[in-house]
Amino acid sequence: MLKSLFIAASVLSLIATPPLFAQAQPNSAAKASDQIGPNRTFTGQDLFDLAFATDPQISPDGDTIAYVRRQNDIMTDRAVNSIWLIDVESGEQRPFAGRNGGAFSPRWSPDGSRVAYVSTEGGSAQLWVKWLDGGEAVKLTGLPNSPSGVTWSPDGRSIAYTMLVKDDAPSLGSAPKNRPDGAEWADALEITDLVNFRADGEGELTPGFEKIFVVPATGGAPRQLTFGKYHDGGRLSWSSDGSTIYFSANRNPDWQTDPVEGDVWALDITSLSLTRLTTRDGPDFGAQVSPDGRRIAYLGFDDEGRAYENTELYIMDADGQNQRILTADWDFSVDGFGWDSDSRGIYVQYDERGETNIARIALNGSVRAVTDGVSGSGLDRPYTGGSFSVASDDTIAFTGGTATRPPEVKVSTGDEARYLTNLSASLMTTKSLGEVRAISVASSFDGQEVQGWLTLPPGYREGARVPLILEIHGGPFAAYGPHFSTDNQLYAAAGYAVLSANPRGSTSYGEGFAQEIDKAYPSQDYDDLMSIVDRVVELGVADPDRLFVTGGSGGGVLTSWIVGKTNRFRAAATQKPVINWTTQALTADGTGYFGQYWVGSRPWENPQKFWEQSPLSLIGSVETPTLVVVGSEDYRTPVSEAVQYYSALQLAGVPTALVRVPGASHALTARPSQSAAKASAILAWFERYAKGWEPSDPDADRD
């Protein structure tokens, strides 16, 4: 999880806990009355018509799939979640939950007769259960905070979940005693003494700790099972006899300052005693008990102080004995897994060369490919990702799509996978989307292969040279691939070719490729990106006089780095960048992470190193008009990073503008209108400087 710390939070939270709860509204696409036929061009307006599938949960018998449909709504300007059921055999779909509020996280009862889910019907997020044989939906809880990690007990009688239990904020001093009734005094001061006092997407953190609870599946009082000043969260798993819940937590005294740590714990739900099953330095998480109850599979890696490690798959006996790695000789990172019902293998989701696949890893470590074509990280950019679940008959439900098709529900029963939904039918038929082609190049630095995908303008005529936008992914430990992207399609619709590339540091090419930028970010990733831009020019597609560059987060870092190194781009748009690693390390959420793991020390121990990796150090060389874009509530790459860059560009006399997206966190494009406006602003900026610029004051001191 930590290696993804730097890409849009929505990428992570789409799968686990959709952050946006909204009232469901019937879709009402605005149509201009003077339109005489369908508009074939993909525009910002079309974002409101998009829907995609996530979190497909197949029933234990493999007959039915429950999934979450995320549909953009033009009235609330948000993505709205609802749960739908699909009959695997016939493909027939019916709505299940989400008519009166967002519904998500569907989870089948072990006997397949009920589905538990989280719904915001009636206001706050609560745990609900619905009987499939036409029964009522029942709200099980009246919780003060949103439940996560919803997990049925093997006997179907109880449901475990995790929830934040609030703690008192620290206090100091006391207010004057003479406050009259009715007086309107200023807000009281806010005081914090937590190391991590806020998180992107959440803002200032409510003091408190994530704790494990259990509630009877037919309703009743929830019971808190864990206590203490630690966060006990993540994925939960019951032992087959229902006596134990496995979870992961960092319950070490230094948990606040050790961000790359966690262990698998066993909780006896009768005595509430806790047993720590793993101890190594590094995170262990995601524990799942095998169907026969004998083993536990879990994920983790050794904390070597590096910015990136592959996430490995391990198994151990249910009592924590005989821990061993299954993926030692397999150079990919496990993103999600589920046991085969025979308890002799584990299905895993992983990325390979920009694509997301599912394989089965046997307990002896042998690997068998199961399916490819998994997709589903979100819509705005072509990140790898997706999710899956497996039934007892080995039927696999997963989210899948293509470079021109947003994620749908797909099913794989051993042979060819097939689509069960067609959420983007009208998009596919009415819009002409840009074609996406895979390309690759040998890096000018050392000849390593660098892969990329080129989105061409719709109707592209072979041989024509068009303007090119290099669009750089975040992470930097993440990957692009042949996945649907609204940003790329909007740029392509405006006549640009768009290049999505995976320079060194990207994942899915083996651990070594990602680790090439360990403590050296940015470095030769720059050469990789320039090489692949050269390749697009060589291919006769890109007009070398009309090159543009943009990227978000880690891609913003590289965009700012690039304009400090070369003047070949006509204009740039750096989105939510890190500009100064010292300030990033000391203002971003995840205190203690970026300095130690990415730069290799604390800023005050080695300021020169922090400076040398900072785009700000290159500001004196920038001559490229550069737009700076940031969410006004971004705490991953705080607004103060963007502002430093903007101010420096102003002082250096380089054309610039600062675009602040009100209310937006690091997930800059969570609201469709803002997503469209952001793409539109970037295009307008590129347009403005397409023919270059001259300093307005010829005497300006620019070197």
Added chain:
Amino acid sequence: MLRFLASMILLAGIAVGATANDEPRLFSAEDVFELEWADEPQISPDGEQAIYVRRSNDIMSDRTVSRIWIVDRDGGGHEPLLAENGSYRSPRWSPDGTRIAYMKSLSGRTGLYVHYLESGRDALLGTFEEAPSDLIWSPDGAMLAFSMAVKAESEKLVSAPKAPEGAEWAEAPRVIDRARYRTNSDGFIDLAYDHIFIMPAEGGTPRQLTSGDFNSSGSLSFTPDGEQILFSANRQDGWELQSREANIFAIDVASGELSQLTDRPGVEASPQVSPDGRFVAYLGTSNEREPFMPTNVFVMERDGSNIRNLTEGLDRRAGDLQWLSRREIAYTFQNRGENNIGVVTTSGDRRVAVQGIGGTTIGRPYVSGAFDAGEGGALVYTKGSAYRPADLFSFQSGRNRQLTTLNEDLLAHRDLGDVRSFTYNSSLDGLEIQGWMITPPGYRQGETYPLIIEIHGGPHLAYGPHFSDELQRMAAAGYVVIYDNHRGSIGYGSDFANLLKYKYSSPDDFADHMSAVDWAIDNGFADEDNLFIAGGSAGGIATAYAIGLTNRFNAAMAAKPVINWVSKVLTADSYIGQIANQFPGPPWEHLDHYWERSPISLVGNVDTPTMLITGEVDYRTPISETEQFYQALQLRGIPSVMVRIPDTNHGIAGRPSLLNAKTDYTLAWFGKYRVGQEEEE
């Protein structure tokens, strides 16, 4: 034995003060709501009366409210003139003394009014979205002139698609493309330029006189014939990136024709036409790249010729220029912790008319004060003391007279800490430094007390022997409080102020503070095991820097500090001038220099428990500075808390409850680390 007991009882009687009485004798948080002070004095044209803005802290709205009061020259007839709901400011007598123009803000709108003294009626001339400033009457009393921000259109990057009716879309992105794009008080600002307006004093339509993408505002002055208005502005291309440049212009009221009167390098500001119309006095400051530059009073002929510096050698920052007579100009200047009214003749003869005006800031003992000059050499001014906020005073016929007593009802019944001045020599180089010490109420000679050194902001500002709510409350909690005008402070000449050139913060100013602490220990006032350090803004920098250099303090409180100069100068509203005048160049060319001056460079040494207090919308020393230090201290395991003040800018004590809270939190934090303290009741 018996004597010892007796003295213990006596001590208890003093320290606990009022257990037996009805009212506590110690100054407390509750008292903040009772403080009042005088500001913005205005003398009537005939010199017989004065009006002033009376400020008081309202316990219901938790705000400082401002009303206008009137008083006779002998102190009689003191009564409210304009005291309805709303906040009043900028009262201005009409030239014939029959009317008073003023501004009143109510529910977020500012209105321009004229009060008719004889009838007691008020006319609303207009309500404005952007509050007018710099209000003046035309010499014939027929017109009012003022400046006001006029919104301008930024070049649009995109046009947004239309939302369907009833849709609740997210706010559209905001595009900023100017070098000056936010201010501490207003946050991100809409593109707007200040322009000068004129309107009939009996009501009518305001007419905009100046135009262009420049700010034309600041002190305005009519020529006696009423035909022109003089003002100062930087109307050069590239003005946005210039920090010390402005020239004097005259605009013809009838034609709108603009003429430029000065073109010197540097700032020519606050033009004031002499009563006979022959001269123009102004404040001039050169544009040398020094942290501190003196400001002098200049005079020139009405056409801009024959410019003369009248205060050559003053070596202070002259301010608030006003003609006192046809050949005399009054101005303020700071000297050794006090603000004075100086008078200079057009031939350059200088004298001090009034020493020690002030009392208009109540939180900390900053040098402050306001005055107004009437015809015939009369003056009204604000003056407080170490124990009182400002009252209104007059100076007439060589005699000073106190016209109000706004705080006797409260402060006469409180035991305040004694404030005394001292001087000492810095351990760095023997430089003489002036400081002040407040001893706790009930102080007994020969006993030592916990000590708080409180450091002023700026750093080119100054403290003095002035009433301070915050420091008196610290004294009331049993601390000896010291403060000093360390090198860099103003009021001691340019050389002294510029000793900190390229050195803030540094071991140099640190030595000045530690020498003050040692003075208090060596002279038997302070308990060396109970030392505390606090400061705000530049004082917060000095505090954060000091605990990187020494572990002598039990605890520290840094309010709104700068922690990392690189990020500070690139995120603060003050970045353009600060880089130009306080640093050898931009941060990307002088990283090491910026780093050495930054408290973050020393955070690896800090062992001192530290509290940080900052407003969440502070754009002078943005809260991202505070966060850097907090996160670093947390990572190092140093006890630390961050106190965030919602919706508050750099003025973190701007509301009475917040002024209280700042002191309450500081005292609570220090209390945790105060050793050998007996349990308090």
